[in-house]
Amino acid sequence: MKVSFGVRVLSMLSALTPGLAFAEWNLNFTPASTLLGAEIQAVHDLVMWIIVVISIVVFGAMFWSILKHRKSVGHKAANFHENTTIEIIWTVIPIVILVAMAFPATRLLLATRDSSASDITIKATGYQWRWGYEYLDEGVKFYSTLATPRSQIDGVTEKTSTYLLEVDNPVVVPVGKKIRILTTANDVIHSWAVPGLAVKQDAIPGFIRDIAFKAETVGTYRGQCSELCGKEHGFMPIVVEVVSEEDYQSWIQAKLTVAGAPSFDPNKSYSVTELVAAGEQVYNANCVACHQAGGVGMPPTFPAIKGGKIATGSIQGHLDIILNGSAKNPMMAAWGPILSDMDLAAVIAYQRNGINSTGDFLQPADIAAARSE
Amino acid sequence: MEAAHDHNHDHHEPTGIMRYVTTTNHKDIGSMYLWFSFMMFLVGGVMALVIRAELFQPGLQVVEPEFFNQMTTLHGLIMVFGAIMPAFVGFANWQIPMMIGAPDMAFPRMNNWSFWLLPPAGILLMGSLLAPGGAGGVGWTMYAPLTIQQGMGMDMMIFAIHILGMSSIMGSINIITTILNMRAPGMTMMKMPLFVWTWLITAYLLVASMPVLAGAVTMTLTDRHFGTHFFNAAGGGDPVLYQHIFWFFGHPEVYIIAIPAFGVISEVIPTFSRKPLFGYASMVYATGSIAILSFLVWAHHMYTVGMPVEAQLYYMFATMLIAIPTGVKVFNWVATMWKGSMSFETPMLFAQGFLFLFTIGGFTGIVLAVTPIDIQLHDTYYVVAHFHYVMVAGALFAAFAGVYYWLPKWIGKMYDERLGKIHFWLSLTFFNVTFFVQHFLGLAGMPRRIPDYALQFADWNMVSSIGAFGFGLSQVFFLYVLLKAIRSGEKAPEMPWEGATTLEWTHLPTPAPYHSFETPPDLRS
Ligand code: HEM
Ligand SMILES: [Cu+2]
Numbered sequence: 001m002k003v004s005f006g007v008r009v010l011s012m013l014s015a016l017t018p019g020l021a022f023a024e025w026n027l028n029f030t031p032a033s034t035l036l037g038a039e040i041q042a043v044h045d046l047v048m049w050i051i052v053v054i055s056i057v058v059f060g061a062m063f064w065s066i067l068k069h070r071k072s073v074g075h076k077a078a079n080f081h082e083n084t085t086i087e088i089i090w091t092v093i094p095i096v097i098l099v100a101m102a103f104p105a106t107r108l109l110l111a112t113r114d115s116s117a118s119d120i121t122i123k124a125t126g127y128q129w130r131w132g133y134e135y136l137d138e139g140v141k142f143y144s145t146l147a148t149p150r151s152q153i154d155g156v157t158e159k160t161s162t163y164l165l166e167v168d169n170p171v172v173v174p175v176g177k178k179i180r181i182l183t184t185a186n187d188v189i190h191s192w193a194v195p196g197l198a199v200k201q202d203a204i205p206g207f208i209r210d211i212a213f214k215a216e217t218v219g220t221y222r223g224q225c226s227e228l229c230g231k232e233h234g235f236m237p238i239v240v241e242v243v244s245e246e247d248y249q250s251w252i253q254a255k256l257t258v259a260g261a262p263s264f265d266p267n268k269s270y271s272v273t274e275l276v277a278a279g280e281q282v283y284n285a286n287c288v289a290c291h292q293a294g295g296v297g298m299p300p301t302f303p304a305i306k307g308g309k310i311a312t313g314s315i316q317g318h319l320d321i322i323l324n325g326s327a328k329n330p331m332m333a334a335w336g337p338i339l340s341d342m343d344l345a346a347v348i349a350y351q352r353n354g355i356n357s358t359g360d361f362l363q364p365a366d367i368a369a370a371r372s373e
Numbered sequence: 374m375e376a377a378h379d380h381n382h383d384h385h386e387p388t389g390i391m392r393y394v395t396t397t398n399h400k401d402i403g404s405m406y407l408w409f410s411f412m413m414f415l416v417g418g419v420m421a422l423v424i425r426a427e428l429f430q431p432g433l434q435v436v437e438p439e440f441f442n443q444m445t446t447l448h449g450l451i452m453v454f455g456a457i458m459p460a461f462v463g464f465a466n467w468q469i470p471m472m473i474g475a476p477d478m479a480f481p482r483m484n485n486w487s488f489w490l491l492p493p494a495g496i497l498l499m500g501s502l503l504a505p506g507g508a509g510g511v512g513w514t515m516y517a518p519l520t521i522q523q524g525m526g527m528d529m530m531i532f533a534i535h536i537l538g539m540s541s542i543m544g545s546i547n548i549i550t551t552i553l554n555m556r557a558p559g560m561t562m563m564k565m566p567l568f569v570w571t572w573l574i575t576a577y578l579l580v581a582s583m584p585v586l587a588g589a590v591t592m593t594l595t596d597r598h599f600g601t602h603f604f605n606a607a608g609g610g611d612p613v614l615y616q617h618i619f620w621f622f623g624h625p626e627v628y629i630i631a632i633p634a635f636g637v638i639s640e641v642i643p644t645f646s647r648k649p650l651f652g653y654a655s656m657v658y659a660t661g662s663i664a665i666l667s668f669l670v671w672a673h674h675m676y677t678v679g680m681p682v683e684a685q686l687y688y689m690f691a692t693m694l695i696a697i698p699t700g701v702k703v704f705n706w707v708a709t710m711w712k713g714s715m716s717f718e719t720p721m722l723f724a725q726g727f728l729f730l731f732t733i734g735g736f737t738g739i740v741l742a743v744t745p746i747d748i749q750l751h752d753t754y755y756v757v758a759h760f761h762y763v764m765v766a767g768a769l770f771a772a773f774a775g776v777y778y779w780l781p782k783w784i785g786k787m788y789d790e791r792l793g794k795i796h797f798w799l800s801l802t803f804f805n806v807t808f809f810v811q812h813f814l815g816l817a818g819m820p821r822r823i824p825d826y827a828l829q830f831a832d833w834n835m836v837s838s839i840g841a842f843g844f845g846l847s848q849v850f851f852l853y854v855l856l857k858a859i860r861s862g863e864k865a866p867e868m869p870w871e872g873a874t875t876l877e878w879t880h881l882p883t884p885a886p887y888h889s890f891e892t893p894p895d896l897r898s
């Protein structure tokens with residue numbers, strides 16, 4: 001994360017040209033893939049046309065008088081300054097226009113808020129800073145984290161076309177089905193928003209809200225968290241892949257198989273080098289945003305792992321804060337429900353033997369035992 | 374009144390810095406408000422430029438994300454509470470006594486205190502950057518529960534808001550009392566200049582809404598430190614409650630910023646059109662209705678929190694309703710210009726810039742009022758564009774118009790007309806370069822308050838950043854125009870503006886004497 005200022009300035013200058021390769025001089029909404037989204041855009045167009053007409057009248061009168069009624073062209077000032085009829089006219093006309101606008105707006109609003117009779121329900125939980133998804137009927141559960149490497153953000157490597165809009169595990173839904181998204185959050189307010197699907201719904205800790213969409217075309221739709229949620233707010237994208245029904249079914253099956261068979265052997269005794277290597281990955285994916293590369297932290301907000309009291313203290317205390325979160329500070333979340341036994345063992349090994357050198361570490365089986373206590 | 378006058382006689386007055394520390398004179402206090410707000414404007418402007426430098430192109434180049442968030446937060450708070458609001462209180466101090474034929478404000482000592490509360494608040498706001506963990510990175514809206522996670526800087530910001538609130542409430546009480554009690558004989562309510570009317574209405578808005586903000590931030594403070602759970606669902610509270618309370622203050626706040634600006638514009642346009650304001654009474658009623666409606670629409674800032682659809686419908690209709698009195702005001706201004714004999718000195722240029730750009734901000738407001746459209750645009754750059762059209766091109770341009778208009782009366786010297794016009798054209802151009810393109814970014818879906826963005830947003834962001842630096846430099850130029858006028862401006866004629874009709878121009882010499890009206894003018898006729 002820390003790159004010297006000089007490198008940044010250089011990368012800024014050098015990036016001037018290639019950085020723009022993907023640029024599009026967008027002027028309007030992202031084309032919507034849902035019927036409701038298309039309707040919203042149609043109502044927006046209607047409102048814009050009304051505005052164009054009003055501006056022609058208002059700005060027309062304004063610029064006409066600027067041109068014609070100026071002292072320099074010898075125009076003498078009239079002295080009228082009141083006219084009740086005209087005041088009534090220009091109060092009533094806007095009322096009529098607004099009432100005319102209110103009808104399509106109301107119809108549209110009622111339609112967008114209808115989340116009944118949905119085919120699939122997915123719970124989206126906002127975490128600092130990733131999304132967790134749970135397919136309530138299918139039993140599929142996973143986390144979805146930014147996949148853009150840090151080096152692209154720091155300008156060390158070339159940015160790709162999906163820069164900041166790519167995740168490790170996208171949400172996959174079938175085309176033509178009504179999808180209901182339940183939103184909630186674990187820590188602060190986030191907002192689940194995907195412009196191409198015309199949805200945006202705040203995710204509020206302690207409450208569940210919902211929104212629905214039905215995508216008409218197969219494709220990948222990208223959005224971003226849309227409520228300030230702390231420092232990595234700009235780095236928690238949402239990716240929804242709309243696929244055919246068959247592809248969706250096979251994706252669900254694949255997810256269920258993965259969930260059933262862990263990619264590690266729960267009873268194996270791993271060596272410390274294996275664990276530290278795996279732990280570094282886990283650390284960089286999950287912990288580095290706060291505790292920083294090398295575990296130097298950002299005191300006083302985020303404590304250092306390097307030389308940290310807990311990270312060099314008793315291994316049980318270390319496991320406890322990672323498994324259950326900090327009792328004092330909600331920012332240090334409970335990672336037990338998020339990470340697997342292997343990931344937890346690995347990240348502990350990395351923090352104790354990669355960043356620090358305490359020499360001790362735990363096996364996945366120890367984590368499983370701690371969980372069942 | 375006689376006693377107050379004796380007490381203030383010139384030879385009792387301390388000089389140098391103590392003159393300003395102890396002053397109870399409405400002109401000194403007005404000047405201090407204006408200079409303070411200009412300084413804060415520059416500070417907030419530098420913060421905006423830090424934001425725009427980081428957003429110049431994709432990637433993180435200039436600042437870290439947490440510092441970026443602190444910059445947006447402080448920029449918003451400083452511009453709203455430190456720059457725009459005190460600027461218009463400065464105008465109120467200078468102008469209200471002169472425009473209603475009064476010697477000074479009703480409570481001169483409280484006036485001094487209202488001003489001197491501001492510097493400590495400003496220091497707390499800026500000083501929060503130095504606190505461990507820095508300032509709060511929560512946005513000027515300070516939503517819970519993100520505020521719970523912040524360091525000590527957050528507490529400093531909360532105290533700053535308390536102090537600013539006290540200052541605003543005292544200032545408002547002073548303004549209300551002055552207007553209601555100290556008008557010259559014959560100056561009936563419906564003869565007051567519109568600027569005075571707009572401030573009377575604004576002062577009531579302030580008295581009614583600032584305590585609500587104080588409540589919201591105090592609840593945040595106790596949630597942070599004293600174990601309350603107002604905004605914590607786990608303790609039976611509700612994070613959305615915070616938003617309701619904040620916006621119950623926040624929407625009137627938008628009009629607290631806009632209404633005095635309407636007042637300035639309603640003085641400048643008639644003067645330079647050489648024609649009385651069209652529809653004076655309708656302007657007063659429109660302003661009053663805007664003020665009342667402003668308390669009834671707050672949740673249009675919260676369409677995405679998941680309110681019942683009936684509530685969304687209500688807020689949509691109520692919001693559309695506000696467009697009507699706002700429209701009436703614009704129509705009346707255009708009708709004032711219609712068949713006038715207009716000239717375009719700098720104040721009038723800024724007033725025209727206001728009229729054109731504020732109306733555009735009003736149009737995007739109508740777009741945003743339509744709930745399903747707002748849900749698409751909420752928390753995107755479209756909203757950033759919208760509120761800068763009403764706050765920068767609205768309030769700030771009106772403040773520029775006011776400064777150029779009244780400067781001759783204040784200091785007895787003229788600004789350089791050519792330089793003033795250059796300042797206007799630079800501001801107008803760069804303002805639009807900066808903010809017009811943000812509409813496109815918002816439509817394309819770029820969220821606000823992000824330090825880095827996807828590549829499809831790159832081009833317009835670069836344009837916007839270039840505009841922002843141009844706009845910033847134009848305001849440094851403004852400082853030069855001001856200093857030049859103060860130091861070596863030509864002596865102002867008794868009546869620099871042919872069409873001015875309010876008391877400060879017709880009944881007072883230029884520059885205005887230290888004590889405005891020692892005996893009130895008699896306007897009964
Ligand atoms: C030099 C002119 C200005 C520039 C370039 C500028 C730029 C910006 C930028 C880039 C943001 C961040 C938007 C975001 O990420 O959400 C912002 C936010 C904001 N600005 Fe300005 N601004 C300027 C002047 C003003 C003025 C005069 C006001 C006065 C009222 C103002 C009020 C605000 C507010 C309230 C916010 C929202 C802060 C937040 O998100 O919490 N700005 N501005
Ligand atoms: Cu966020």
Ligand SMILES: [Cu+2]
Pocket residue numbers: 623624627670671673674
């Ligand atoms: Cu509002």
